[in-house]
Amino acid sequence: MGSFHCVPERISFAWTSLVLIVCATQMVRGQVRYSIPEEMATGSVVGNIIQDLGLDVKRLRSGRARIFTEDGSEYIGLNADKGTLVVAKRIDREGLCQQVSPCSLHFQIILENPMELHRIDVEITDVNDNAPFFSKKEYNFQVSELASPGARYSLESAIDPDVAQNTIQTYKVHPTEHFKLNVVSRSDGTKYIEMILHTALDRENQEEHKLTLTAYDGGNPQKSGSVKINVLVLDANDNAPVFSQSVYRASVSENASTGTSVLIVTATDNDKGANDEVMYSFSHYTEGAASLFNINPQTGEITVNGVLDYEKAKHFEIDIKATDKGGLADTCKVLIEVTDQNDNAPVINIISLSNPIPEDSAPDTVIAMINVKDLDSGKNGQVKCFISRDLPFKIKSTSTNFYSLMSDDILDREIVPEFNITITAVDDGSPPFTTNKTVHLRISDVNDNAPVFKQQIVTAFISENNSPGMPLVSVKASDKDAGNNARISYFLDDTQLNGMSASTYFTVNAESGEILAVRSFDYEQTKEFHIRVKAQDGGSPPLSSNVTVKILIQDQNDNPPQVLYPVQTGGSVVGEMVPRSADVGYLVSKVVAVDVDSGQNAWLSYKLQKVPDRALFEVGLQNGEIRTIRQVTDKDPVNQKLTVIVEDNGQPSRSATVIVNVAVADSFSEVLSEFTDFKHDKEYNDNLTFYLVLALAVVSFLFITCLVVIISVKIYRWRRERLFYKSSPGNLPVIPYYPPLYADGGGAGTLKPAFSYEVYGTTDSRKSDVKCPRLFSESTLTVDRCATGTVPRHTTQSENIFGEVRSAPICFFFSLSLFHVPPPLMSVVPGSSLLSCLSQLTKKVRSNSTLQPSHHQQHIHSVQFYS
Structure with missing residues (x-):
């Protein structure tokens, strides 16, 4: 590879040498210009974009580097592994650009993530790979023998597709005995040749002359092409036709219909008769001109004979030949310019598109690279590109005919998951042409929404005594995201309930959110639970929210009164x-x-x-x-x-x-007499040994009791008149625990202002515990279901009368009308014998005989006997 220089310095190349010209200018991100000769072998290196653009191979791979050309040609390829541009297929400058010079290939290198656009220009320099040639194998001329020296005969120029020095430079004719060549340069830089007669002809000496015309180019090595010229010597006609202009210029609209007149060329001949009749024809023309134009042989009028297209061919060069009957001729050049009409709509090409784009893309994120072109020229080819303003996007021109589609606002997939972006391109023609292209852009989801419960507190009910595994309630959360970001899993927050983990009471289905009972519940133990369920999505990182579930245990009638x-x-x-x-x-x-x-x-x-x-x-x-x-x-x-x-x-x-x-009954005596016949119900244990021991104890107890009863009865009768009111025998049932204390708010209750307490003993009492009244400061009844005795407390003076009395197995009731005692609350006192009980009671009564009588008497309401 040779040295390189900045364009536009002109450099000459030999076909065996390869010279690379690089010039990088900033366009969008960068612009580089290379120059290579045509006909390079496929795979030849054009340039190293890693060095020239400051890139690396990793960037080329990650950005999915590729080449974009507007016309879709693929002459140049990209080797992303080496970072070089290579020749993808044979490049023929003449087939690519014809006679246009300089000849260049224009394309862009597109990189993504982030989006980059680099413009590359590759100039194709000419190689002398074409030899000059003539359109015909031979040319025939008829020259009058009267033609005087200096007569001119127009010859068709040779054709060489090469340009510059490699195109035709000189002509030579052989032999030169009668004719010589004259090369004429026109004002537009083109050349045409004419053959000049420099010695008179003599038909009688030589009727036909055979010449060889050779064209040489300026290449190295030099190439040439030849054609045979046959000159037939005629008599008379010694004046050739002459055109009024050597060059004619005309313009025609590309929309001109067939038959439209372009211009008329005229040539005159000073001869008379048949020798002044001139015939017009095309002698040499650019490719395609013969099919697009036609010339009238008699009038010289040139008309449109096909469909013109400015975008395909902008101008035509046609050589017109005027020939008289004697064979004398003259030539002129006709330059026809095709004027542009706005007959092409803009074309929109999406050369790169990132689809979908994440919803968290920042504003000014490049979404697509757009190329817009219009084959028309001037204002007709000037294009403006825009999109609707009500979209969160914008379009920005990055270079000529290139635009970037960018985000202009924050995107939210949950609000708008996709967009149809219509790109509109309008040219400046009159009337203007408009092209629309719609890009369907999808917004990809980002986990930016946590699951949401409809209610912050959910209440569920379950009856007690439920079966384990019973479903209670389902909690449901929704997530506005999509895909895995919206896939919700449910978890039980493992808090403490009654000192135990919540998972020992409940479980939750991770997929459905259904809460299940792990165990059976008892309303009497726990009436309600408060648990938390977490809903977590499948995003990365995951988002979650909680809901409080209040579970109320409903009572069932599973307990009797x-x-x-x-x-x-x-x-x-x-x-x-x-x-x-x-x-x-x-x-x-x-x-x-x-x-x-x-x-x-x-x-x-x-x-x-x-x-x-x-x-x-x-x-x-x-x-x-x-x-x-x-x-x-x-x-x-x-x-x-x-x-x-x-x-x-x-x-x-x-x-x-x-x-x-x-x-x-009105007195204890009635109760006592009736009570002697009362039988106790006894529940016994199933243990046989217990009953045997108990039976032995009872027999022993009854024997002792009988002895005590006899003594007690005698003492009782002796002291009855002094201690008790006279009353008839009676029978009084006993109570097991506490005597009732009643209060009648209306004054009609069972407890009267004066109370009388009477105690009577029975012969079948087997435990000598007597409940006697004592002071109590409270007015309400306190019941202790588990107690079998009373709470010890201090006694007062009046209570000492009814202190601990060790009595016989028969415990008695007594009546006091002389003393004021507190409300009836019985205390259990152990005793040993009736005699001891009465003697102690008598002493206490006597010792307290100084007490003043009370206006209110109190009666014993109930007595409890223990067997």
Whole structure:
């Protein structure tokens, strides 16, 4: 490769040498000009664009470098691996540019990511690869023998497709005995030749002369071409036709129809008769002219004979020959210019397109490179390119006939996922031509949207006692993105619930978002859960959002009512005493029950299931209060056993029963006498050994009891008159735990202002614990279901009277009317014998005999016996 110089310095080349001319100027990103000779072998290196454009092989590969030519020709190829331009196929300068000089190839190198455009010009220099030639094999002339020396005969010029020095330079004729050549240069730089007679001819001596005309070019080595000239000597006609102009110029519109007159050439001949008749014809013409134009042989009028196209041929050169009958001729040149008309619409070529483009592309991102061309000339070939203004894109001119389609605003695929961009090209002709081309541009998704739940808090309901694996609720999130960016997976936020991981209670389907119960729930233990579910998309990096799920456990009627009062334990009986003087509506007792269920399942109703006399007692449906519904009579039996059933409002309902023993009596003696026949119910353990031991203990206890009873009865009768009011024997049921404390807000309750407490013993009492009243500051009833005794507390002076009494197995009731004592709350005191109990009680009564009587008397309301 030879040295290179900046264009336009002219350089001469030999056909065996290769000289590279490079000149780089900035156009868009860069412009480089090379110069190579024609007829280079395929694969020959034209230039190194890595060095000339400052690129590297990695950039060529990543940018998918390629060559773009407007006419689609592929003379030059790109070797991206080496970064060189090479000859892709044989280049014939004469076939490519004909006589136009200089002859150049223009193309662009396109790079993407980012988009770059580099203009490359390759000048094709001529190589003397064509020898001159004539259009005919021989030429025939008729020359009158009277032709005087100096007569001129026009000859057709030779043709050499080469240019510059390689084209025709000289002509020679042989032999030169009668004729010589004259080379004439026209004003437009072209040459034509004529043969001049320099010695007179004598037809009688030689009728025909044979000459050889040779044309030589200026190449090295020099080439030539020859043609034979036959001269026939005639008589007379000694004047040749002469054109009025040596060069004619005319113009014709490319839209001219067939038959349109272009111009008329005229030649005159001074001869007369048949010798002055002139015939016109084309002697030499540029390629294609014969098919586009026609000349009238008689008149010399040149007319259009085909379809003209400015874009294919802009001008024509035609040599016209005028010949008379004697064979004398003259030639002239006709130059016909084809004027352009706006008959071509612009052509839009998308030479590079990035499709799709990501939605997070920054403004001014190059999307496409566009080439626009118009084959017309002048204003007709000037093109403007634009797109609609309501699109977030713009089009920018980068160089002549090249535009870049760029983003002009922020794109959002979720709002507009694709665009139809119409590119409009308009020329400046009159009227203008318009071309539209639509680019369908897709916007690719970027993970810029997190999943979104319709609700921030979702509430679900599930009945308790559910089956594990039961579906509760489905949470659903939506993601405006597409593809993997919109593929949502659901996860349970593993928070702590009741000190345990949320995953031990619930699980969530990762694909559907369905929440499932892992275990069975109990409403009475936990009434609600708060969990969080995370929705995460499949983007990179992933985006997520949370939703709070509130799971409410719905109650089922799986718990029966529980009776708090009266409390019944093994071996104990609940009893209440009703005086015979009780009025209608007298509050006998109150059944207190609860249900750990909720809602309707906890609504309780009370009914009497079994009652000796339904006309005497009733129970409140809602409050459980047992009241009399008529006046108590003497005929009513003392012992009344009421069975109360407590039912909830569930479906199906559940119930519990409690037995309330009521003693209808005015005194303890009635209760005591009736009580002697009372039998306790006893639940025994299934363990046989326990019952054997228990039986032995009972037999021993009964033996001792019998002895104590006899002594106790005697002492009791002796002191009865002094300690108790006189009363008839009676039978009083016992209670297992706490005596009731009632308050009647209306003043009609069962507790009167004065209370009387009476204690009576029974012979079948097997545990000598007596509940005696003590002071208590509270006015409400406190029930401890799990306790079997009372809470120890300090006693007052009045309580000391009823302090711990160790009695016989028969525990008694007593009545005090002289002392003021607190409301009836019984305490259990252990005792050993009736005798001890009475003696201690007597001492305490005497020691406190100084107490003043109270206007209010209090009565013992209930006593509990333990077996």
